Amino acid sequence: MAHDEIVDHCSALARSALSGQRIAGCDPVAVAELRAGETVLDLGSGGGIDVLLSARRVGPHGTVFALDASPAMVELAQRNAEQAGVANVRFLHGTIEAIPLPGHTVDVVISNCVINLSADKAAVLGEAFRVLQPGGRFGVSDVLTAHALDEQARQRAEQRIGCAAGSLTVQEYRDLLAAAGFVAVTITLTADHGDGVHSAIVQAVKPAIGPGLEIRPMREGDAAEVLGIYQAGLDTGQASFETTAPSWEGFSASRLPHLRYVATDSDSGEVLGWVAASAVSSRPVYAGVVEHSVYVHPGCQAHGIGRALLAAFIAAAEDAGVWTIQSGVFPENAASLSLHQALGFRVVGTRERIGCHHGLWRDVLLIERRSALSGT
Numbered sequence: 075m076a077h078d079e080i081v082d083h084c085s086a087l088a089r090s091a092l093s094g095q096r097i098a099g100c101d102p103v104a105v106a107e108l109r110a111g112e113t114v115l116d117l118g119s120g121g122g123i124d125v126l127l128s129a130r131r132v133g134p135h136g137t138v139f140a141l142d143a144s145p146a147m148v149e150l151a152q153r154n155a156e157q158a159g160v161a162n163v164r165f166l167h168g169t170i171e172a173i174p175l176p177g178h179t180v181d182v183v184i185s186n187c188v189i190n191l192s193a194d195k196a197a198v199l200g201e202a203f204r205v206l207q208p209g210g211r212f213g214v215s216d217v218l219t220a221h222a223l224d225e226q227a228r229q230r231a232e233q234r235i236g237c238a239a240g241s242l243t244v245q246e247y248r249d250l251l252a253a254a255g256f257v258a259v260t261i262t263l264t265a266d267h268g269d270g271v272h273s274a275i276v277q278a279v280k281p282a283i284g285p286g287l288e289i290r291p292m293r294e295g296d297a298a299e300v301l302g303i304y305q306a307g308l309d310t311g312q313a314s315f316e317t318t319a320p321s322w323e324g325f326s327a328s329r330l331p332h333l334r335y336v337a338t339d340s341d342s343g344e345v346l347g348w349v350a351a352s353a354v355s356s357r358p359v360y361a362g363v364v365e366h367s368v369y370v371h372p373g374c375q376a377h378g379i380g381r382a383l384l385a386a387f388i389a390a391a392e393d394a395g396v397w398t399i400q401s402g403v404f405p406e407n408a409a410s411l412s413l414h415q416a417l418g419f420r421v422v423g424t425r426e427r428i429g430c431h432h433g434l435w436r437d438v439l440l441i442e443r444r445s446a447l448s449g450t
């Protein structure tokens with residue numbers, strides 16, 4: 075069946091009583107820019123229109139997982155796939171809050187007008203993050219509100235288009251994506267359904283890193299490993315004027331909670347490096363200026379972990395509205411300097427003999443990266 079025929083065939087079925095309605099302007103397959111050979115997961119696949127379109131797009135070397143909580147919808151999607159002669163689809167019965175797939179299984183998560191229906195959207199986004207490969211893409215269509223709605227406006231919208239009862243605001247969606255670990259978040263409002271309710275395209279990325287590794291938000295349970303890596307870095311004498319890592323309470327109190335990430339071994343979960351940032355000032359004019367540190371386990375250097383952590387951190391910081399990231403680097407720390415310069419930092423100047431370290435007065439290079447995306 076040709077692409078247009080699949081669209082016609084499935085559109086008719088998707089609009090049947092079983093499948094719920096597609097809202098104009100939603101096209102997660104196009105949004106996710108699927109490529110041949112990719113593995114795709116459709117959250118709440120319904121009658122399967124996006125599954126069939128995706129299956130054709132990824133081709134015989136790709137796979138599409140179709141997940142739906144309704145057995146009737148799974149059966150309908152299966153029949154549609156059979157009629158369309160599409161073989162590279164796997165049908166899953168289950169919920170999007172507890173996706174029945176192992177971690178790091180898919181390249182792309184798509185979904186059309188489903189996530190807004192969930193009572194636990196944090197769980198859905200956390201699960202999407204878990205099943206994606208590092209570097210994997212999240213590209214969904216959903217219903218969002220531009221601002222918080224009062225109950226009457228929400229009910230009016232629900233009667234007009236459905237799918238509005240549980241919709242998040244743009245900022246709430248951004249915050250949940252960031253908390254799950256996604257970066258490079260873009261939310262584009264498309265069709266306007268009135269009362270501040272919109273169809274929207276939501277795109278985000280799971281931070282990329284080398285094989286067998288993963289980047290995710292730092293948790294309290296990482297404390298011992300994070301501080302151990304910190305201390306190992308301080309012990310080199312080239313990372314900081316500090317000589318002793320702080321307590322977790324001290325570390326945590328001075329770092330911004332939404333801008334802390336760890337790199338881990340995907341199999342063992344061992345923390346191999348971390349990045350975190352502090353606000354530089356309480357003055358509103360500097361609200362988008364932070365100072366960061368990045369540390370990699372001494373046994374894991376030169377594997378691209380620091381670079382991946384720093385790249386993820388920059389993307390997350392820009393998502394959060396940070397416009398300048400700054401830090402101090404000892405001139406002798408050539409590896410750190412070249413890593414930062416490769417990711418857009420420049421040397422602002424040298425702070426001469428600014429501090430005494432183990433009896434020696436040392437210079438510090440002040441480096442900063444001005445965002446071209448945030449604060450423009």
Ligand SMILES: C[S@@+](CC[C@H](N)C(=O)[O-])C[C@H]1O[C@@H](n2cnc3c(N)ncnc32)[C@H](O)[C@@H]1O
Pocket residue numbers: 088093094095096117118119120121122123124141142143144147168169170171185186187188191192
């Ligand atoms: C509005 S339809 C959208 C179907 C399809 N994405 C489309 O665009 O045609 C919503 C679908 O999501 C499924 N669904 C709703 N909540 C779900 C959940 N928590 N877990 C899995 N599927 C869910 C429903 O069974 C239904 O098939």
